[in-house]
Amino acid sequence: MHLLELEDMKASYGGIQALKGINLKIDEGEIVTLIGSNGAGKSTTLKSISGQVKVSGEIHYNGKNIANLPPHITSKLGIAHVPEGRRIFPKLSVKENLLIGGFAISQKKTIEERMERVFQYFPRLKERLDQKGGTMSGGEQQMLAIGRALMSKPSLLMLDEPSMGLAPIIVEQIFEIISELNKGGMTILLVEQNAFQALQVADRGYVIQTGVIVLEGDGKELMDNEQVQEAYLA
Numbered sequence: 112m113h114l115l116e117l118e119d120m121k122a123s124y125g126g127i128q129a130l131k132g133i134n135l136k137i138d139e140g141e142i143v144t145l146i147g148s149n150g151a152g153k154s155t156t157l158k159s160i161s162g163q164v165k166v167s168g169e170i171h172y173n174g175k176n177i178a179n180l181p182p183h184i185t186s187k188l189g190i191a192h193v194p195e196g197r198r199i200f201p202k203l204s205v206k207e208n209l210l211i212g213g214f215a216i217s218q219k220k221t222i223e224e225r226m227e228r229v230f231q232y233f234p235r236l237k238e239r240l241d242q243k244g245g246t247m248s249g250g251e252q253q254m255l256a257i258g259r260a261l262m263s264k265p266s267l268l269m270l271d272e273p274s275m276g277l278a279p280i281i282v283e284q285i286f287e288i289i290s291e292l293n294k295g296g297m298t299i300l301l302v303e304q305n306a307f308q309a310l311q312v313a314d315r316g317y318v319i320q321t322g323v324i325v326l327e328g329d330g331k332e333l334m335d336n337e338q339v340q341e342a343y344l345a
């Protein structure tokens with residue numbers, strides 16, 4: 112059984128079909144990347160899984176069809192979605208942002224343990240606990256957005272363009288952390304326009320073009336693929 116399996120998943124905005132039948136699967140412990148250019152349907156795919164966009168077709172997660180379940184339920188089931196553009200709360204402190212990620216936890220001790228775990232990956236956040244999210248650098252905000260998602264102790268972490276707008280050295284750091292999280296047992300669905308970085312870290316990848324998966328393969332295979340090189344690695 113796959114951890115996640117999309118079967119002929121379609122989604123539309125008004126009359127415009129953004130996803131035309133996506134088939135994709137992720138096994139436990141994998142990093143799978145979904146790459147594609149502007150407007151290809153990457154974010155819509157993640158939004159469909161987490162329940163922010165209505166879909167037709169099936170989304171199997173842990174053997175259960177979760178298609179069209181609302182975000183607070185998919186989150187409870189263990190799916191965390193770090194949105195494009197990070198969307199942290201700029202006026203709230205780092206600590207408050209993290210607490211929001213742990214909103215469903217009632218035990219104070221569990222919240223503290225989860226927060227300590229987040230600080231193991233992102234020591235910087237511990238140093239900046241009282242700083243307002245919006246005053247931090249782009250890289251720190253991305254770390255906060257991932258940290259917030261980790262507070263729910265997800266089984267599947269979905270990241271939407273975590274490298275966007277960040278300096279190359281910070282991008283390296285973010286990808287290292289993605290790799291570390293995966294080594295710690297986290298299954299990851301990584302959406303990227305930065306195909307080179309994504310394919311380096313991923314076990315497998317899918318290429319999406321105007322709402323259709325046009326290629327799939329393991330990371331190296333895709334990296335060596337001529338079509339991928341021309342379109343995404345130029």
Ligand SMILES: Nc1ncnc2c1ncn2[C@@H]1O[C@H](COP(=O)(O)OP(=O)(O)OP(=O)(O)O)[C@@H](O)[C@H]1O
Nearest residue numbers: 124129147148149150151152153154155156195304
């Ligand atoms: N809220 C919306 N209303 C109408 N159309 C939308 C909406 N969001 C996305 N779309 C359209 O759906 C298609 C897929 O968009 P999506 O945001 O999923 O692409 P993407 O691959 O994430 O692109 P990007 O790399 O720019 O983030 C595009 O044609 C886009 O214009």
Ligand SMILES: [Mg+2]
Nearest residue numbers: 153154155195
């Ligand atoms: Mg997007």
